[in-house]
Amino acid sequence: MTHGGVSRPIVRALGLLALGAGSSFGQLQPRLVVSTTSNVSAADSAIGEIDDGSLTHVGDGAPIRPMFGAGHWLAVAGFVPGDIDAFGRRVGSSPGSAESIAFSLLSNEGGFLDGDILGLDPGAGTIVLISEFEIALALGMADASIDVDALSFDNVGRLYFSLQADLNGTLLGDLTDGDILRLDGPGTCSLIASEAQVQAQFSAATGLSDSIGDVQGIDWFGGEVWVATQSPSSHDGGVFRALGTPEIIIEESQVGLGGAELDALSVVRPGEEIVSFTLSAAAADPGDTLQVEAFGAPGELLFVLPAGAAGYVDFSMHPGFAGFYLDPLDPWLQSVLAAIPGHLVVLDGAGRYSSSWSLPSGMAFGPGLDGDGWSVQVLALANRELSAPWRISRL
Structure with missing residues (x-):
């Protein structure tokens, strides 16, 4: 859901992180x-x-x-x-x-x-x-x-x-x-x-x-x-x-x-292939370790945004998935926004990032369309492009 007065601050905060202009990576047809x-x-x-x-x-x-x-x-x-x-x-x-x-x-x-x-x-x-x-x-x-x-x-x-x-x-x-x-x-x-x-x-x-x-x-x-x-x-x-x-x-x-x-x-028409982010599972227990994959332009800087509770804030003023699917008030997300450098990743020369990542072992999960779980979305800082969100249901 959209959280009224919280929507503009969260959009503004993400926008301030995304300095400079950019565009999605080029495409070769077909x-x-x-x-x-x-x-x-x-x-x-x-x-x-x-x-x-x-x-x-x-x-x-x-x-x-x-x-x-x-x-x-x-x-x-x-x-x-x-x-x-x-x-x-x-x-x-x-x-x-x-x-x-x-x-x-x-x-x-x-x-x-x-x-x-x-x-x-x-x-x-x-x-x-x-x-x-x-x-x-x-x-x-x-x-x-x-x-x-x-x-x-x-x-x-x-x-x-x-x-x-x-x-x-x-x-x-x-x-x-x-x-x-x-x-x-x-x-x-x-x-x-x-x-x-x-x-x-x-x-x-x-x-x-x-x-x-x-x-x-x-x-x-x-x-x-x-x-x-x-x-x-x-x-x-x-x-x-x-x-x-x-x-x-x-x-x-x-x-x-x-x-x-x-x-x-x-x-694929211009602008349709956006930065993407996947995890190795869509269901897990607290504390489980998952494989992370991110894809975009070579050398692109991405900000990984996790939360327990899902939400929705319109982000259509920027390219990409056009919606922020995390609850802006979620405690896990708030802690990440307070410690930005730890959640920045740089894509390699092939436009890819791969690593392992552990879910919080405590009570950081929250409600979504699927029930309790965790949500993750990434923001490409060059052009403020949001990926589609990934949801992990709590087992």
Whole structure:
């Protein structure tokens, strides 16, 4: 929650720490956010094991970087999804912010359906942006149970999506899991490209006749539509253009995930890849030692901000996640603010920091969306950019 008169002082205090101007580290296109259909082993990833509920920045010419993991979801969504089936960015939102995130789940969980398009209500958990019922109704199948497994918004906010399974008898005819659809408005839906058309694009780009199967990831990008598909296995970890000139956008070998099959897909726009911070667990006991990883620009100076109690203070005047998710009155946080040097870290030449870190052994935990636990967020001092918060539930 926002603590009234405390909000401005805490924002001012963090702002005073962040001296000078700066910008997020540069990006080489194509830079993507992806999830995978199954876990990626530590042997196949430069950042350790990646589970299928996580989102990861990948792309040719830049290091792999975590975007969202279990502790991030716990901090801002209030639960840890078993699998992120689709991901996109909301039109008109601040790049990299909590409010920019849209996603869909592989299965019904957290009180939501696998056909819902979900978003984050800053400081208050998960909300439904577009319900499964709204999409089914637009297809003329109000009673149908549908699973959205790919999503993206175009520049005017229309939803592009694909279904996890074939659906017969809709207003658009019989649909397959390789069709690309668009929700044009309340009760109105269009078929943008059939599976046969997507198949033809793939074959033209690769010279292969292998079946693509399910369209598992979609991104609308400057009038083009890029996709990741279930098959063939030699290309299910890459991305190709499904609308526009047929072309492989990024090869499976360039993604850097050991050939893992891609699921969610979104192109990284300027400002969306922000400083990130992860811990090795999203649940622990007081006094447990966890592994810390931080990522950003080479040589970047970060201020690590821990607290027991979660909270929310608007930070949208600065780049990054746009919200301070710690309780400004939390005693642990207050003690850190009084002893700043001990919580400053410098990223190495590869833009990375790694260390072990112990949770307080006493009663420093506090309430959050998940119950009692601890929250951590980092501030990049050069440009006042806040990372997404990481939450650890107390066992």
